Every structure is written in C-alpha cells, then in structure tokens.
Amino acid sequence: MQSPVALIPQLAAHIVAAGGKRLRPLLTLAAARLCGHEGTRHIRLAACVEFIHTATLLHDDVVDESALRRGQASANALFGNKPSVLVGDFLFARAFQLMVEDGSLDVLAILSAASATIAEGEVLQLVIQNDTASTEAQYLEVIEGKTAALFAAATEVGGVVADRPAAERAALRAYGRALGIAFQLIDDALDYSAEQAKLGKTVGDDFREGKITLPVLLAFARGTEEERAFWHRTIEQREQTDADLERATALMRDRGALADTVRRAEDYGAEARAALGLFPDSLARQAMIGIIDFCIARAR
Amino acid sequence: MQSPVALIPQLAAHIVAAGGKRLRPLLTLAAARLCGHEGTRHIRLAACVEFIHTATLLHDDVVDESALRRGQASANALFGNKPSVLVGDFLFARAFQLMVEDGSLDVLAILSAASATIAEGEVLQLVIQNDTASTEAQYLEVIEGKTAALFAAATEVGGVVADRPAAERAALRAYGRALGIAFQLIDDALDYSAEQAKLGKTVGDDFREGKITLPVLLAFARGTEEERAFWHRTIEQREQTDADLERATALMRDRGALADTVRRAEDYGAEARAALGLFPDSLARQAMIGIIDFCIARAR
Known part of the structure; x- marks a missing residue:
C-alpha cells in the first residue's frame, strides 16, 4: 500500500483499518495448508486477493454511492469519488505486481480471469x-461474477501454490464458488433483516438502490397483483416513502x-462442504467447513 | 473486448471507435521492429498497452467529469459513470489476461509497474x-506518472519481445519517457491555444478544472501581483467568469x-531522439523519430 503520494496509503489504510472479515485471503491461506503447502508464498498471494477485493470495494462504493462501509464512513464519502477510483486502480495494479514477484503464471491467469469476471458481474x-x-x-450470473469468482480463485490459488493436481484444484474452485454464492445470498437476505446492523451497512441499501436480489425476485414472483404494483413502484420506478x-x-x-x-444459501453451503470430500480430515479442512457455517450463521 | 454482458463491448467499442492516435501501441510495434523482432507477439502486447490506456481514459473521464473525448460524447456522458468505472476495470483485467497468454513475466512486471505509477500520477x-x-x-512528477510511464513501458516491451539486452531496453524506456513528457507538455499547452479543437476536446478543460499545468505555473511565477490574484481566483477558488x-x-x-x-517539450523531444542513438538507422527508427516530430508539431 506504500507510495510517495501520501493520499494513497491514507485512503487505503482507511478501508483496510475499517476491518472486514478477510474471508477471501483466509481461503487462500486455508487451502494452501489443506494442500500441505509448507512455504510462505501463500501469504503474499493472500494479500493479492485482498488487494483485488479492496479495489473492487472502493469502486463499488463509488458506483453504489454508498456512504458507509464496514460501519464507518466509506472512502468515497470521506475522500471523494475521484481518489477512490484511482486508489482502487492502484491497489489492483499492485496486486498484479505482487503476483509477478511470486512468479506463477498459473496464479496470474486465475486472478486476472477472476478480475475480469468480477467486472462483468458488476x-x-x-x-x-x-x-x-x-x-x-x-x-445467479451476477453473484457468480461479482462474488463467487473471487472466492473460487482465492481458494484455487492455495492449491496452485501447493502444486496440487487438476482434480484437487477443481475441487477447491468448486468449494470457493459454492461458498461465495452462499455468502452473497446471505448478504442479500441480511439487507432486509433486522440483523443488517451486524454488517456495518446502512439499512436497506439494496432496496433504496432498486437492486435485484433473490429476496425481491421471490417476493415479486409469489406476490398478488397489488404486491407486484408495490415492487414496481419501489424497485422499478424507485418511488419510495419512509414506510x-x-x-x-x-x-x-x-x-x-x-x-x-437462506435455505438456498444452505444448499450451496452443503455443496461447498461436499467439494471438500476429496481431502482427508485436517485442521485446515475443519477450518474451511467452519467458514461455511460462519457465513450462513450470519443470517440466524 | 468481447463479453456475454453486451454493455461491455458496446461501451468499449464506443471509446475505441471514437479514434485516438493509437500512439502507445504504435510504440510497442515500432520498438519491436527496431529490435529486429520477426514474430507476432508484439501485436497482442500492443493491444494490452492500448487496453490499459483505454481503461485509464474511462476512469479519467469519470474523475474529470469530462463530457467529450476525442471529439465525441465521452463514455461517462453517454453511458453514465458507473459502467465507465466497471468497463475500465474489465479492460484492465483483460489486458493482464492477454499478457498471461503471452507468457512473459518481464512484460507483466513492466506493465503492472506502469499501471501502478499511472494511478500514483493521477x-x-x-x-x-x-x-x-x-x-x-x-x-513533472504528475506527468511522468500519468503519461510518461505508459509511453516508457510500451516502448520497452518492444525490446523485451525481441529479447534485447538491458542497455537497449533502458534506451527504449528513456525514449518512451522523454517522448511521453514532451507529448503531455504539448497537450497542456494546447488546452490554452486556439488549436484545442484539433484535440477533439472541449476548450479550456484544464482551466475550468483548475488543473495545475506548466503554462499555469510559468504564468503564475512570472505574473504581477494583480495577475497572481487572477490565478488565485480562477485556479484556486475556481471563481470564473466567461471572459x-x-x-x-x-x-x-x-x-x-x-x-x-513548447520549448520544454522540444528539449524532451531531443532527449528522446538522443536515446535512439544506440540503434542503427532503419525504417523503424525513422518512424520513431517521426513520432517525436508528430507529437511536437501538434502545437505549431
């Protein structure tokens, strides 16, 4: 994050210091351990993953005009949209510099493809x-792109570092993908639950933006004519009152x-767990199952 | 530029079809030829360079709130800021995917470092x-970052593709850097000249934004008290009237x-020309000298 241009580490430090779950780099670290990696390469690559994620957060908050991130003023609210866009670009470039230092073209291929897919999803x-x-x-295509692609890539990178065969890499991708979808489903449910405060988000963000998420789609599909008129007005025309x-x-x-x-998220959670069936029991495997439970338990 | 998400190729095609001088990829192509490269790798890498440049243009126009780019409505004006930010991210990621396909870690190192430096300059x-x-x-630090870094990287990549020794790569970098500075100096002079229309830019953009460029710094340094008050009001406080x-x-x-x-640009042009002294005369070398003259002649 260092740069002679002081605003860059200032802004980057703000979003990093605001916390966050560090789920994605954790997946890289855990998967590398699961695969028996004993070196330290996975640490640098976990940092790449978090840099890419942080870059997308900075750009997302500009795109969504968000005022809060992780319970604090978002970088765009505090520093303005312009530095947020540019510091996002900086972190993204730095992530690739770190990958080049690591030297694996496989890792570069996985994370550059994931980065393109994230943008497509957004x-x-x-x-x-x-x-x-x-x-x-x-x-589903949206959340596979904007969320699951980086979860899958982060997990697969752990297997690449450990030089594991294609079948294990595919299993790690499958775990990451299913976990990412489950995670986003829960996130989208939480935006309409009394539990949002736990997210450190302003309440009802998705609703106010007219974001199409599964809770909206299900309520719309199952609604009466009068209810559909409500969704039309609030989500499509974005005419909303306080109530x-x-x-x-x-x-x-x-x-x-x-x-x-939430039930759908649990199904994907089960899929993620099943993908780990290839690997023998270990502390790392238990941790990766624990991550699934953690992601889904947020909604309980 | 292709993607199943139709808005991505639509928006990208808009900015690419709007023209532009394609100077940066031309540098990669010319430098590869100068160095005797006979394959086709330089073509793909020239495309990477233009993708990175296009990504920065999309983000710049959002940051500068520009209405015009290359004489046409800018992507942000036509499609909105949000897709411009995200399609910029997409093109940036695609550039790295193309580099990974090419397979040179040297090229990846050069262009990821340049990308970070561009963001720092901005x-x-x-x-x-x-x-x-x-x-x-x-x-100077700003324009070395935002402009010269990619000119230098684009040119050096041509030498890397041709597998030339470090001294030649350094000469190519020096050429690209000096040319990039000259190019930006001329750009900054043109924003205050009657010739701006040639740029396809709205007239006086830099002035309205209060951008600090060399013409402003020189006029301010050489101005009377009354003139400095004028610059304070217009550039610092951004209180501007039509006149x-x-x-x-x-x-x-x-x-x-x-x-x-312009004279300063000519000095950098001479520096760029001198950097080519290492290479024997050839059509490619003549073309690269022609590029210097072209860049500076824009202001005449």
Missing part, C-alpha cells in the same frame, strides 16, 4: 437493476422470500 | 489541483508561458 448487476422482470438465472422498506421486509417474510433465500 | 494530480503553490517538480479563459490565454502568451512550454 456490469450485469447494473443492467438488470430496477428491472423486476429479471430472472433468477440472471441474478416502504418496512412493508418490503414484511412482504418478504410473508412470502417466505427471506427464509427461502 | 492521485498526485488531484492532490496538487487548484494549488498555485505547486512546484514544477510536482507537475476569464480568454484572459488566462492572453496572460500566458504575454508571459511566454505557452512558448516556453
């Missing part, structure tokens, strides 16, 4: 935003949209 | 913006600020 999210005619398949968020949450509860989103 | 530009106490050294751009241009002419900026 653009698709913009495209379907405010459109209640969006499909569950489109929503609308409460009504939205109530409708989601009534229609089982939140419970079913 | 952030420093923001930091010194609107501050007439900025120094020429700071201004101010004309007055600024007149002051720069009177104080020799524009002529001296």
